[in-house]
Amino acid sequence: MALSKDRLIGRKAILLLLSEDPDMQLNQLKENNWKGCIGKVGSMDAHKVVAAIETAAKKNGIIESTIYRESHALYHAIMEALHGVTRGQVQLGSVLRTVGLSFAVLRGNPYDKEQEGDWIAVSLYGTIGAPVKGSEHETIGLGINHI
Template sequence: MISLGKLAILLVLQDETEEALLRQRSNVLGYRIYKGKVGSMDSAKIFAAVETAAKREGFISSNYREEHALYHSILEAYQGICRGHSGLGNVMRSAGLLFCIARGPRTPGNQDDGDWIAVTMYGYMGAPMKGFEHEVLGLGMNPI
C-alpha cells in the first residue's frame, strides 16, 4: 500500500521510466498526480508556479477551503526545502526544483477521511553560482 504523502515524495524523485509505472499505480489507487518544474531566487514565483499548476490541472476549485489547503501544503514543502527559514532572494539563495501535487485519500480505500492534497519539492538550492548548491526535499500535506 502506498500513502498519499509517500506517493508525492516518490513521484518527485523518479526518472521517466519509474515515473510511468508510479503513475499507473496511482491511478488504480484513486490518486491524481502532477509533476512540474520551477526555478527561481524569488519565493513568490515558486508558490505561483505550484498554485497555477494546481488550478490549471483541476486539483483545486476556486473556493477558500481548497485554496487554503493548497497554500499551506506549498508553505510546508517550501519550509522543508528552506530548513525552516523563509525567503530565497533576500538571502542570496536560488532554487531549481521539481514539484509534485497529489490529491486523494491519505491511504487507498479510506474515503471516510475525505480528500487531502500533498505538495513535494525536490531539487537544488544554494548560492546563485554553479557548484555551490545542495539537494533539498520538502513535503506539505493538508485536508481539503
C-alpha cells in the first residue's frame, strides 16, 4: 500500500486552494476521476464554516448526502482542517475570533491500488483574528480522511 507521488491528496488540495487558475486544476483532476470544488466562507461561528463546506461538497457531487460514511468522513476532514486554522482550539465567536476563509474539497484515491478506495481532503486558507478590520493574520489548515 504505497502512496502514489503524483496523487498526494493533501498536496493537491492545498495547490487547488492556492491556485491562480483553479478551473484548470479542477479539469485536470476530473481527467483522473477525482472530484473537487472550491468556495469561500466567513464567520464567527465554526458551525457555519462546517455547514458551508458540507453544502458545497454535496452540491458539487463530491459526497453523496444519503450515505452516512461519506458525510462522516467529510466532517472529520473539516474538523481536522479547522484545528489547523484555529491552532487546536476550534472556537471562534465565543473567544472573539472571526475567520475569512477560502476552501477546497477534494476526493480521490491517492494510492497505487484502486482497492484502497477514495479519500477526502479539505484545505482552508485565509485570515483569523479579532472581529476588527486589520486585526487578523493569515492561517491555513488541512484535513484528510478515508471514505
